[in-house]
Amino acid sequence: MRKRLLIGVASIAVGLGLAAPAAADPDTAFTNELNTYGIYGQKDYNAWIGKITCKRIVTGVDATAFDAADFVHANLHKDTTTEQAWQFLAAGLRTYCPDQLPILDQARQ
Secondary structure (H helix, E strand, C coil): CHHHHHHHHHHHHHHCCCCCCCCCCHHHHHHHHHHHCCCCCCHHHHHHHHHHHHHHHHCCCCCCHHHHHHHHHHHCCCCCCHHHHHHHHHHHHHHHCHHHCHHHHHHHC
16 A cells, blocks of 8 residues: 555656656756856857867867867857867867767877
């Protein structure tokens, strides 16, 4: 009887949307990380740059992390430093295409 009660309560909670919270919005998390590096700007634009950077790497448009960092740098505010472009690139890879993170290791070698 107790087991049925718990299952019933759990079913109601799920039905009411009281289940575990959904994952945080990756675009917001990305924006928050960028802000820690002093990179600001429109959330949607920065997310788009992060996502298109991943696509450019996956499709071979940018063959190296240096190419990708140049693309990022060219598309951010003119006062963005080279270091910030690399921070943006790393944050974008972690957020939108973590499978592409090895490109950063290749750049270190």
